[in-house]
Amino acid sequence: MMLFTTNWLATFFSEFRGKVTDSIHIKSVVTDSRKPGRQSLFVPLAGENFDGHDYLEQAVHNGAVAALWEKKKPLPAFLPTDFPVFFVSDTLTSLQQLAAAYRRRVNPLVIGITGSNGKTTTKDLVSAVVGKKYRTHFTKGNFNNHIGLPLTILSMPDHTEALVLEMGMNHFGEIDVLTKIAAPDFAIITNIGEAHIEFLGSRAGIAKAKLEIIHGLKKQGVFIYDGDEPLLQLKNYVHRTITCGFNTENDMVIRNTSIHEQQTTFQLSDENSYRIPLLGRHHAQNATYAITIGLELGIRPADIQDAFDKLHLTGMRFEMLPGKNGATIVNDAYNASPSAMRASIEVVKQLENYDEKVLVLGDMFELGDAAEKWHRQVAESIQAPITAVFTFGKDAQYISSEVKKRTPEIINMHFETKEALTEKLSEVLRPNMIVLFKASRGMHFESIVKELLDAT
Numbered sequence: 001m002m003l004f005t006t007n008w009l010a011t012f013f014s015e016f017r018g019k020v021t022d023s024i025h026i027k028s029v030v031t032d033s034r035k036p037g038r039q040s041l042f043v044p045l046a047g048e049n050f051d052g053h054d055y056l057e058q059a060v061h062n063g064a065v066a067a068l069w070e071k072k073k074p075l076p077a078f079l080p081t082d083f084p085v086f087f088v089s090d091t092l093t094s095l096q097q098l099a100a101a102y103r104r105r106v107n108p109l110v111i112g113i114t115g116s117n118g119k120t121t122t123k124d125l126v127s128a129v130v131g132k133k134y135r136t137h138f139t140k141g142n143f144n145n146h147i148g149l150p151l152t153i154l155s156m157p158d159h160t161e162a163l164v165l166e167m168g169m170n171h172f173g174e175i176d177v178l179t180k181i182a183a184p185d186f187a188i189i190t191n192i193g194e195a196h197i198e199f200l201g202s203r204a205g206i207a208k209a210k211l212e213i214i215h216g217l218k219k220q221g222v223f224i225y226d227g228d229e230p231l232l233q234l235k236n237y238v239h240r241t242i243t244c245g246f247n248t249e250n251d252m253v254i255r256n257t258s259i260h261e262q263q264t265t266f267q268l269s270d271e272n273s274y275r276i277p278l279l280g281r282h283h284a285q286n287a288t289y290a291i292t293i294g295l296e297l298g299i300r301p302a303d304i305q306d307a308f309d310k311l312h313l314t315g316m317r318f319e320m321l322p323g324k325n326g327a328t329i330v331n332d333a334y335n336a337s338p339s340a341m342r343a344s345i346e347v348v349k350q351l352e353n354y355d356e357k358v359l360v361l362g363d364m365f366e367l368g369d370a371a372e373k374w375h376r377q378v379a380e381s382i383q384a385p386i387t388a389v390f391t392f393g394k395d396a397q398y399i400s401s402e403v404k405k406r407t408p409e410i411i412n413m414h415f416e417t418k419e420a421l422t423e424k425l426s427e428v429l430r431p432n433m434i435v436l437f438k439a440s441r442g443m444h445f446e447s448i449v450k451e452l453l454d455a456t
């Protein structure tokens with residue numbers, strides 16, 4: 001596969017040196033010089049601790065056949081004079097411009113997805129559905145920021161027909177940049193939660209930042225969003241909107257959600273029923289975004305269902321795994337925010353077949369001054385049939401102390417060390433028990449999960 005030639009690069013990076021021809025084929029774009037990239041274009045980025053410009057030699061060793069280069073910086077002496085180098089004022093901006101230009105050239109149908117929770121899951125669902133009809137390229141893992149999104153675009157084969165992009169952010173202005181690179185035909189906001197409230201001030205601030213996604217929406221594009229969220233009402237600003245949610249005023253109304261051991265089933269306003277291999281009402285909503293796009297693109301409900309049946313999901317999101325002593329471990333340790341934590345707790349409450357339901361909860365990051373309040377609020381979701389709550393972390397202790405007040409009948413323990421928590425859990429695990437692990441990524445709860453999995 002070839003992305004483009006150095007000649008094509010020269011059409012918009014006008015300052016260059018070295019040999020620029022149609023015979024130099026670029027097959028990949030890399031920013032990490034350590035990564036093997038046969039016939040790659042190396043884009044050195046300056047980070048806080050390292051500057052990619054210092055690693056050109058390594059990049060060339062690993063397969064780079066051309067590079068972007070910040071004008072002000074001297075070129076290293078080892079470089080042969082015919083090696084193509086394109087001089088730019090800022091390599092990051094140029095990477096983003098290059099991604100936009102390549103996206104225009106390939107011209108796929110673009111679906112952009114943002115929201116506080118459920119972006120990656122929705123991306124997986126949408127990609128599966130759209131993949132039924134189109135050659136589809138999508139964000140791998142969580143490559144959703146100002147570097148990951150351009151690199152995702154620049155790894156798409158040139159025959160790509162549909163491109164599904166996750167867009168993440170921490171601050172105002174970030175989605176604006178991403179959506180302008182992507183120019184989506186469909187823009188989705190999955191929901192508004194509390195993640196990154198530290199930087200955005202309030203839930204209204206979060207909504208405003210996510211709504212930047214419509215800045216890049218194509219003129220005839222469709223904006224699809226959580227219609228149950230009052231902060232997302234802006235029908236007049238875009239060509240077409242489709243709202244999805246549980247309230248009956250939505251365009252796509254989700255009804256009769258039912259959660260089972262391996263799947264969630266629900267019905268939509270078009271009278272079709274769907275089942276997804278994901279647990280929870282919130283995932284029925286994520287799937288509804290994918291169904292909406294599928295139907296818009298003329299994909300039949302039976303094919304949409306088939307896509308869901310064969311779903312490949314990105315890991316550590318509500319993975320139900322066999323634990324020691326016959327217990328069931330739910331590894332949901334990928335990340336957490338208050339709404340995501342509460343959504344997962346609701347799923348655990350609704351699952352049948354368990355006599356004991358244990359929550360292992362840790363700190364949720366980036367909640368700013370209101371962190372205590374948000375942690376305490378989680379306790380509102382904790383009552384029977386939850387039987388025990390174990391917490392670890394400086395803010396998670398507020399969950400514990402609030403549970404003590406509200407529902408003293410629930411077993412409730414706070415731990416000072418992960419080791420103590422792991423030891424206690426190994427003692428209590430037994431059959432017919434389900435144990436949910438949920439915390440922010442940085443709490444690394446997966447290390448506890450690892451200790452408690454059935455080794456046989």
Ligand code: ATP
Pocket residue numbers: 115116117118119120121122142144168190191282283285286317318332334335339340341343344
């Ligand atoms: P990140 O910001 O880390 O990229 P994300 O938005 O991609 O997260 P996912 O990785 O899909 O989100 O899901 C993270 C967690 O959010 C899930 O484990 C689940 O608990 C929760 N979640 C997913 N969808 C929703 C939703 N619609 N409402 C509330 N919580 C949700």
Ligand code: MG
Pocket residue numbers: 119120121141142144166
């Ligand atoms: Mg994600």
